[in-house]
Structures are given as structure tokens and as C-alpha cells.
């Protein structure tokens with residue numbers, strides 16, 4: 390393995406992604422100063438970068454399976470996946486800005502800072518989110534045409550995968566169900582049972598987490614069965630991530646989380662602890678992580694960071 394520990398892999402990946410985001414994000418004078426500043430305020434506020442980590446780890450895993458000792462091939466696969474990793478982080482940050490708006494979740498703390506609309510006002514915060522989303526697709530689409538048609542095909546497949554995950558069948562759809570369940574949309578509030586809760590999270594947070602791993606595998610040239618395995622791994626990881634998020638909302642504190650704690654209960658939101666209790670929720674998250682391990686093993690991707698990332702996810706405190 391190129392890095393001694395998961396911590397080193399996470400650190401080097403975060404640095405790499407943040408440098409690339411800084412270089413790729415358009416700046417003034419091409420972009421008006423205020424919208425540039427507001428986009429960068431939320432983007433460089435210190436997120437975990439889980440999604441880009443997954444993208445690069447999936448690409449690395451596929452390359453490693455192809456040739457365990459060829460470090461240059463592993464690095465080339467991670468390089469090929471870097472635009473997708475950055476685009477997904479741009480979209481994730483847009484979703485956080487919009488989610489925090491008064492018309493949505495109405496929160497004032499995110500990534501340890503006052504939320505974008507608190508600092509810049511609702512209008513500029515909406516535009517910062519819109520700008521980040523458009524910048525993500527611009528970044529994906531402006532990759533120079535590759536002489537190998539197979540690589541250009543992968544780039545197009547990534548654009549379709551990210552758009553599907555971010556759009557109405559994925560994150561936007563999940564957020565709409567969330568608003569309906571919270572009684573903040575037209576019509577009577579939706580009541581979500583365990584299955585419906587899983588479906589809502591599968592769209593709202595799961596779809597982008599799945600796209601993160603799938604796009605890494607796609608850019609590394611994986612076959613369809615391996616892309617599907619990366620997708621299944623990330624679906625389980627995404628569900629565990631959400632269950633743990635719900636648990637942390639009950640047990641965590643704002644200083645560690647970097648966002649308001651106890652908000653789900655205050656807003657009477659349907660959550661895993663509310664439906665199943667804390668102990669059962671912890672067990673459900675652990676079951677998801679165990680299914681991550683089986684999936685990675687069966688796909689022949691055990692010599693990778695995918696399983697350590699899943700274990701880290703289960704233990705996360707923020």
C-alpha cells in the first residue's frame with residue numbers, strides 16, 4: 390500500500406482534492422467577487438471530504454486489483470478520477486448550503502462556521518449553491534477530449550451518473566420527501582415507516598455517496614460487475630453513514646459535529662433512533678458495515694482502502 394495508514398491516505402487525499410478544487414474553481418474577474426467568495430466560504434470550511442475520498446479509493450482499488458505492485462498505475466487511476474471527486478464535493482457543498490436555508494432545514498451552523506445564508510443572506514447563499522452545482526458540471530464537461538474513445542466514454546458516463554444522483558431521482562427527490570415528512574411542503578405531512586425512511590435517505594444522501602464510489606470505479610476502467618459492486622458497497626456505507634448521523638444528532642455536541650446537535654428531535658424528524666432506538670440503530674449500522682466488507686471481498690477489492698473507510702465510518706464522531 391502506498392500509505393502506511395488510513396489516516397495518511399485520508400490526509401493526502403484531502404490535500405490533493407482541496408488543491409485541485411482551489412485551482413479549478415473559477416475566480417474573479419471571470420466570476421463576480423461576492424459569488425466567488427461565498428462559494429469558497431462554504432467549500433473550504435473543512436468538510437470530511439468523504440465523497441472524494443471514496444471516489445479516489447474506488448479508483449485506486451480497481452487499479453490495485455489489476456496490478457498490485459504497479460504504484461504508477463494506481464496513481465494514474467486516482468488522477469483520472471480526480472475531476473469526478475472534485476465535482477461531487479462541489480455538488481455536496483451546494484446541497485449543504487441549500488439544506489441550511491430557512492426554507493429548508495433552517496440551520497445556522499455548518500462545518501463549524503455560521504451557515505452561508507447567515508453570512509451572505511439568503512439570495513447570495515442560493516446563488517453560491519447554484520454556482521457550485523454548475524461549476525461541478527462545467528468541470529466534468531471541460532476535460533480535454535481524450536484520444537482513447539473508451540476514456541471519453543467513461544467521462545460521459547460519469548456526467549450521467551452524477552447528474553442522476555444529484556437530480557430528482559436522487560438527492561433532490563430525497564430532499565423533497567424530507568420536506569414532506571417534516572410538514573414543510575404542500576399537502577399533509579408524510580409519515581415514514583422504516584422502509585420509507587430508508588428510501589428517503591437512499592435518495593437524499595445515499596445516491597451521491599453511491600455515485601462517488603461508482604465514478605471512481607468507472608474512471609479506473611472497471612467492468613460493469615465491478616462498478617455494480619462499488620455501487621452496492623457505497624449503498625451500504627451511505628445507509629450506515631445516515632444512521633450514524635442520526636445517532637450523532639442525539640449523542641453528539643455542536644463543537645465536535647460542527648453543526649447544531651439535537652436538531653432532529655427538536656424538529657420532530659423521522660430518524661433511526663426515533664423509530665428503532667439507539668441500540669438497534671447502532672446494530673443496524675454495524676450490519677451495513679459488515680455487508681460492505683462482504684461486498685468488497687467478493688469483488689476482489691480487499692487489497693484497498695474501501696474496507697478501512699467503512700470501519701472508520703462506523704466509528705466516526707463528526
Ligand code: GRG
Nearest residue numbers: 436437438439484487488500560561564594634
Ligand atoms: C438541498 C437538494 C438539496 C439537498 C440537500 C445532503 C442533503 C440534501 C442534506 C444534508 C442534510 C444533512 C445534514 C444530512 C445528514 C447527512 C449529511 C449529508 C451530512 C453532511 O455530510 P458530511 O457529514 O458533511 O459528509 P461534511 O461537512 O463533512 O462534508
